[in-house]
Amino acid sequence: MAKILKCEECGSIIQVLAVGDENTCNDHMLEIPVQTEGDKAPKHKPVVEIDGDKVTVKVGEVAHPMDDDHYIQFIVLEAGDEQYAKCFKPGDVAEATFTVNSTDDVKACAFCNLHGLWASE
Numbered sequence: 001m002a003k004i005l006k007c008e009e010c011g012s013i014i015q016v017l018a019v020g021d022e023n024t025c026n027d028h029m030l031e032i033p034v035q036t037e038g039d040k041a042p043k044h045k046p047v048v049e050i051d052g053d054k055v056t057v058k059v060g061e062v063a064h065p066m067d068d069d070h071y072i073q074f075i076v077l078e079a080g081d082e083q084y085a086k087c088f089k090p091g092d093v094a095e096a097t098f099t100v101n102s103t104d105d106v107k108a109c110a111f112c113n114l115h116g117l118w119a120s121e
Contacts, residue, residue, distance in 0.1 A: 001078060001107055004117055005029045013111065015076065032117045034109065044118040046075065046108040053101070055079060057108045057120075059094035064112070066090055073111045080104045 003016040008028045036045060043060040059072050066072065072094035077084040080102030088094055094110065108120045 001034065001076070001109055001119060002083070004032045004076075004109070004111070006032050013073070032111070034117050034119045035115075036119050036121060040115050041118070044110065044112055044115055046110045046118060046120040048077075048106055048108050048120050050103050050106065053099055053103070054097055055100050055103065055106060056095065056097040057110070059110045059118075064094045066092055066094060070114050071112070073113055075108060075110045078105070078107045 004013060005016060006013050006029070008030060013032070035041070042062055043064045045060065047058045047061060049056045049058070055077060057075050057077055059075065064072055066088065068090045071090045072088050074085060074087045075094070075096050077096070077098055079098070079100040082101060084098040084100070086096035109117055111117050
């Protein structure tokens with residue numbers, strides 16, 4: 001999974017798609033640690049379901065809240081050498097289905113505005 005960074009100053013979140021030869025990025029960009037286990041995992045860890053060329057990603061074994069102050073901001077899916085993403089807002093359902101070209105090496109991550117970045121594995 002590609003690195004995902006968050007700016008401490010403005011709160012922007014970016015994904016690193018390519019790394020340059022020199023690390024000249026500002027110090028206020030911090031890598032978001034990826035979580036896969038813990039007491040918050042049942043509501044945060046992405047669940048991946050594959051049906052032919054359709055990959056559905058649901059956030060959590062039980063539905064994650066999608067309130068104004070606590071919600072999933074986005075899901076990123078890696079399938080083979082391709083990436084797919086979906087952004088959410090409060091009130092949405094934290095689930096996305098993608099049509100993919102390969103189901104080799106499928107991984108997903110989801111970002112909760114309060115509890116950080118969670119990966120399927």
